[in-house]
Amino acid sequence: MSLRVGVLGAGGFGRALALAAARHGHEVTLWSRAPRDLPEPIRTSTDMDALGACELVFVAVPARHAIEAADQLGEVIDGRHLVVHVSRGLVGAELKTITQVVRERTVCRRIGALAGPLVADALAEGRPSGAILGTGFPEITAMVREAIGGAELRIYDTPDVIGVELASATVGFLTVVLGYVQELGAEPGTLAVLATRGMVEISRIGETLGAKESTFMGLAGLGDLIAAVAGDQRPESRLGRALALGAELGEAIGELGAYVEGFEVAQHMIEHARRNGLETPISSTFVAVSEGRMSPDDAIHALMERRVGRE
Amino acid sequence: MLKRFLSERPLRLPHLRPYVPRPSDPSIFWFNSERDDIVSDVVSRICSDLEADRGQLELALNDAAFHEIRRLEKQRDDEARDRLGYWRSMIRRVGKMDDTEQRRVLHSIVTNMARDVAGNFDPRVYRFARQAVPRLIGGVMEPRRLSKDLLAPAPKVLERVLRVQGDVEHLQALQSRGSLVFVPTHSSNLDSIVLAQALEISGLPPAIYGAGKNLFTNPIISFFMHNLGAYRVDRRIRVSLYKDVLKLYSQVTIERGYHTLFFPGGTRSRSGMIERHLKLGLLGSAVEAFTTNRIRRVDRPVWFVPTTINYALVLEAETLIRDWLTEEGQARYIIEDDEFSQIDRWVAFFRKVVGMRGACTIRFGKPMDPFGNEVDGSGQSMTPTGRIIDAGGYVEHRGQPVVDSARDASYTRELGEVLANRYEKETVLMSTQVVAHVLFRELVRATPGMDLFARLRLRGEISLEREEVCALLADTRLRLLELERQGRVLVSEVVREDDPSELLDRALSFWNGYHDSTAASLEGGRIVLRDPSLLLYYQNRLVPFAEDIATPEQLPAACEIEKLGAHR
Numbered sequence: 001m002s003l004r005v006g007v008l009g010a011g012g013f014g015r016a017l018a019l020a021a022a023r024h025g026h027e028v029t030l031w032s033r034a035p036r037d038l039p040e041p042i043r044t045s046t047d048m049d050a051l052g053a054c055e056l057v058f059v060a061v062p063a064r065h066a067i068e069a070a071d072q073l074g075e076v077i078d079g080r081h082l083v084v085h086v087s088r089g090l091v092g093a094e095l096k097t098i099t100q101v102v103r104e105r106t107v108c109r110r111i112g113a114l115a116g117p118l119v120a121d122a123l124a125e126g127r128p129s130g131a132i133l134g135t136g137f138p139e140i141t142a143m144v145r146e147a148i149g150g151a152e153l154r155i156y157d158t159p160d161v162i163g164v165e166l167a168s169a170t171v172g173f174l175t176v177v178l179g180y181v182q183e184l185g186a187e188p189g190t191l192a193v194l195a196t197r198g199m200v201e202i203s204r205i206g207e208t209l210g211a212k213e214s215t216f217m218g219l220a221g222l223g224d225l226i227a228a229v230a231g232d233q234r235p236e237s238r239l240g241r242a243l244a245l246g247a248e249l250g251e252a253i254g255e256l257g258a259y260v261e262g263f264e265v266a267q268h269m270i271e272h273a274r275r276n277g278l279e280t281p282i283s284s285t286f287v288a289v290s291e292g293r294m295s296p297d298d299a300i301h302a303l304m305e306r307r308v309g310r311e
Numbered sequence: 312m313l314k315r316f317l318s319e320r321p322l323r324l325p326h327l328r329p330y331v332p333r334p335s336d337p338s339i340f341w342f343n344s345e346r347d348d349i350v351s352d353v354v355s356r357i358c359s360d361l362e363a364d365r366g367q368l369e370l371a372l373n374d375a376a377f378h379e380i381r382r383l384e385k386q387r388d389d390e391a392r393d394r395l396g397y398w399r400s401m402i403r404r405v406g407k408m409d410d411t412e413q414r415r416v417l418h419s420i421v422t423n424m425a426r427d428v429a430g431n432f433d434p435r436v437y438r439f440a441r442q443a444v445p446r447l448i449g450g451v452m453e454p455r456r457l458s459k460d461l462l463a464p465a466p467k468v469l470e471r472v473l474r475v476q477g478d479v480e481h482l483q484a485l486q487s488r489g490s491l492v493f494v495p496t497h498s499s500n501l502d503s504i505v506l507a508q509a510l511e512i513s514g515l516p517p518a519i520y521g522a523g524k525n526l527f528t529n530p531i532i533s534f535f536m537h538n539l540g541a542y543r544v545d546r547r548i549r550v551s552l553y554k555d556v557l558k559l560y561s562q563v564t565i566e567r568g569y570h571t572l573f574f575p576g577g578t579r580s581r582s583g584m585i586e587r588h589l590k591l592g593l594l595g596s597a598v599e600a601f602t603t604n605r606i607r608r609v610d611r612p613v614w615f616v617p618t619t620i621n622y623a624l625v626l627e628a629e630t631l632i633r634d635w636l637t638e639e640g641q642a643r644y645i646i647e648d649d650e651f652s653q654i655d656r657w658v659a660f661f662r663k664v665v666g667m668r669g670a671c672t673i674r675f676g677k678p679m680d681p682f683g684n685e686v687d688g689s690g691q692s693m694t695p696t697g698r699i700i701d702a703g704g705y706v707e708h709r710g711q712p713v714v715d716s717a718r719d720a721s722y723t724r725e726l727g728e729v730l731a732n733r734y735e736k737e738t739v740l741m742s743t744q745v746v747a748h749v750l751f752r753e754l755v756r757a758t759p760g761m762d763l764f765a766r767l768r769l770r771g772e773i774s775l776e777r778e779e780v781c782a783l784l785a786d787t788r789l790r791l792l793e794l795e796r797q798g799r800v801l802v803s804e805v806v807r808e809d810d811p812s813e814l815l816d817r818a819l820s821f822w823n824g825y826h827d828s829t830a831a832s833l834e835g836g837r838i839v840l841r842d843p844s845l846l847l848y849y850q851n852r853l854v855p856f857a858e859d860i861a862t863p864e865q866l867p868a869a870c871e872i873e874k875l876g877a878h879r
Contacts, residue, residue, distance in 0.1 A: 080705075103725075107694045109722060110705075139715065139717075
C-alpha cells in the first residue's frame with residue numbers, strides 16, 4: 001500500500017528524500033517556495049496545504065528556517081500526521097532542537113529526527129547507506145522504513161531523540177575542526193585523537209541536556225564523523241580546509257555556497273558548557289583560532305600541554 | 312487487630328433503601344450502582360490478556376507469590392500470619408497446576424485485589440461532609456465564631472482560608488461533556504481534603520481519587536475517604552498484577568466518565584520544590600482511557616486539569632524536609648508517623664492560619680487534552696493559533712483508531728513534560744516562600760564555599776538588619792512581578808499587595824508558634840535565621856526562578872540554589 005509522503009524544502013536533502021520515496025512507489029509531494037522541476041511522479045507545490053493531505057512529512061530545511069517552517073506547517077497538520085526532520089542544526093542560545101520547535105509550534109506529537117552518515121547523493125541514487133532515526137514512536141520508524149528504507153538504506157532507530165539531534169548538530173562543528181587539521185597535514189593518529197576526544201567533549205555537554213552518551217558513540221555521532229573524515233565532501237569539511245588556508249571565517253562561509261550550521265551551534269554549546277562548569281578545550285580552542293584570537297601553533301601547544309588523565 | 316480490621320474493611324452505613332440518583336446528580340452518585348461492573352471489567356481485561364499465553368500467566372502468578380511472600384515475611388504481623396501460608400502453598404503448586412486451575416487462581420487473586428482497591432460512594436456521607444468539614448475547619452480556627460459559622464453557608468466559612476483561582480467556568484462547562492482528570496502538585500496529606508473543598512466552593516463535581524492505604528488506618532479518616540469514592544492504594548505491594556489492577560481501575564473509571572484526581576508526583580514533595588519528574592502510570596491510564604473510548608466510538612473525551620496547591624504554611628514541613636535531607640529519606644516512601652497523624656498538630660496548624668489572609672491558594676490551570684493541547688469552551692482541541700482539530704487523530708494509524716501501547720507510552724511521557732512545565736507557570740508563590748528565599752539566599756551569600764549540610768547547621772548564627780531584609784524583599788518582589796508579567800510564574804495576592812515590611816511580618820508570624828523551631832525570628836531589630844532547614848523547605852519553591860530574580864551580586868548564590876533542583 002503506497003504512502004502519501006510530503007517533503008518540506010527543496011534543497012539537496014529534500015530533493016533526495018522525494019526521489020527516494022518516489023523510487024519506493026509512494027505518492028510524493030514536495031513543497032518549495034518557488035516552483036521546481038522534479039521528475040514524475042513527484043508532485044511539486046508552492047501551496048503548504050498540499051502537505052496537509054500527506055501521512056508522513058519530512059522537514060528538510062536548515063535550522064535557521066525551522067521556526068518559520070514549523071509555523072507554516074502548523075497551519076495544515078494535526079494529530080494524524082507523522083513528521084520527521086533531517087536538519088543538522090539547533091535553534092538559538094537555548095540549543096533548542098528541531099523536534100522541540102515542531103512540538104512547541106504545531107500540534108504534531110509524532111515526531112522524529114533522521115540523521116547519521118546519510119548523504120543526499122547516496123539517498124537520491126539509492127547507493128548503499130545507513131541512517132539513525134530518533135523517535136519515541138515505533139510507528140514512525142515503521143513508516144520511514146517503508147517510505148525510504150530497504151536493501152539500499154538501513155535505518156536503525158533509538159528513543160534518544162535529543163541525543164540524535166545534538167550529536168548530529170555537533171558533528172558538523174567537529175567536521176570543520178578535522179577539515180582544518182587535515183589541511184594542515186595532521187597525522188591520522190592526531191585526527192583520531194581529536195575526533196574521539198572531541199566526541200567525548202560534546203557528549204558530556206549533551207548529557208546535561210538529557211542525551212545519552214551512547215548515542216554520540218553510535219551512527220548519529222561517531223558514525224557520521226567517520227563518513228565526514230573519510231571524505232564525503234561535506235561543506236563543513238571544505239570550510240575547515242578553507243580556514244586552514246588562511247580564509248576569514250565570514251568570507252569562507254560566503255564562498256561555500258552552502259549553509260553551515262555547526263559553527264553557531266558550537267558557540268552556543270561552549271556557552272552552555274561554561275554555565276554548567278564543563279570544560280570544552282577542543283571546541284573553545286578552535287573557535288578562538290577561527291576567529292583569529294589564537295594562532296594554529298599556539299592552539300596545538302595549548303591542547304597538547306593540557307593535563308592528561310584516564311579515558 | 313481492630314486497626315487492621317478497619318483498614319481492610321472500612322465502615323459503610325447500612326442502606327434501608329437504595330439511593331436512586333437524579334439526573335442532575337454528579338456522575339459519582341452513580342458509582343455504587345456500577346462498582347461491581349467496574350470490578351468485573353477490570354478483572355476480565357487483566358485475565359483475558361494473560362490467559363492467552365500460559366507462560367505469561369505462570370510468570371504473573373509466580374511474581375505475585377514471590378513479592379507477597381517477601382513483603383509478608385518482612386511485615387511479620389497479623390496479615391502475614393493469615394496470608395503467608397496461602398502464598399507459600401501457591402508458589403509450590405503453580406508449576407503443577409493445569410490451565411484451568413491456573414486461570415481459576417489468577418481470577419481469584421485479581422478479583423480480591425480489585426475489590427480491595429475499589430471505593431464506595433455514599434451520598435449521605437457526601438452531604439454530611441460538605442456541610443460539616445468547612446464548619447469543623449472554621450471551628451478549629453476560630454472557636455469564637457463557631458456559633459455564627461454553624462448558621463453560615465458552608466462555602467463562606469471556607470473562603471476565609473482558601474482562595475481558588477483559574478477559569479472555573481470553563482471547567483464547569485466541560486464537566487458534563489467528558490471526564491476531568493485533576494492532576495495537582497502534592498505537598499501535604501491535607502491536599503485531597505483541601506482540593507475536595509476547592510471543587511465544592513467552585514461548583515465543580517467531586518472526583519474519585521486514590522489514597523495510600525496508610526491513610527486508612529485512622530478510622531474516622533478511613534470512613535470518610537472510603538465513603539467519598541477514594542480507592543485504596545497499598546504502596547507496600549510490589550506485585551505486577553496489583554499495579555495492573557490499579558491502572559486499569561483508574562482507566563475504567565475515566566472511560567466511564569467519572570472525574571478523577573491523582574497526584575502525578577506520586578508522593579508529597581519532600582523538598583518543597585515544584586515536582587519535575589512525574590510518575591507516568593496513572594497519567595498513562597487516562598491516555599489509554601481516551602484511546603479506548605475513541606476505538607469504541609464513545610464520545611466521552613478526557614481532559615487534564617493541571618492544578619497547583621499552594622500553602623503559606625505546610626502541616627508536615629519539618630518531617631518532609633528532614634526526610635529529604637537524610638539518606639533514609641530517599642527510600643522512605645510511606646511516612647506513617649508525621650504531623651498528619653497527630654491531631655494536636657492539626658489543631659495547632661488550623662489555629663495558626665486563623666485570620667491569616669492568603670494561607671492557601673488552589674489554582675486550576677487551563678484544561679488540556681491528553682496530548683497537551685488547550686481546549687475551547689466545548690472541549691474541542693485547539694492548535695496554538697486557535698484552529699480546531701480532532702484529538703482522535705492522535706490515536707489513528709492510516710485513518711483508523713488503533714490500540715498501540717508504545718505510542719500511548721510516548722504520549723504519556725510527553726504529557727508528563729507538559730504538566731511539569733505547566734506546574735512552574737501555575738505555581739502561586741506564597742509569602743513564606745518568597746521571604747524564605749530571600750533569607751536563604753543571604754545565608755548562601757554569607758557562607759561562600761560551604762556545603763549545604765554545613766549551612767543547615769548554622770542555626771541562629773546568621774542575622775540581618777530588618778531594614779536590609781525589607782529592601783531585599785522589595786527588589787526580589789519587583790523581579791518576581793516582572794516574571795509574572797512574562798507569564799512564567801504567579802504570585803499570591805499578599806505578595807503582590809503587602810508592603811515588604813508587612814510581607815516579612817506575615818511570614819514570621821506564620822512560622823512562629825507552629826513549627827517546633829521557627830524558621831526565622833525578629834530579635835532586637837535583626838532577623839535571625841533560626842532554622843535553615845525550614846527556610847530551605849519553603850524557599851525551594853523558587854528554585855527554578857532563582858537566577859532570574861537575582862541581582863548580579865546575588866547571582867553566584869542564586870546559581871548554587873538553582874543547582875539544588877538538578878535532581879528535582
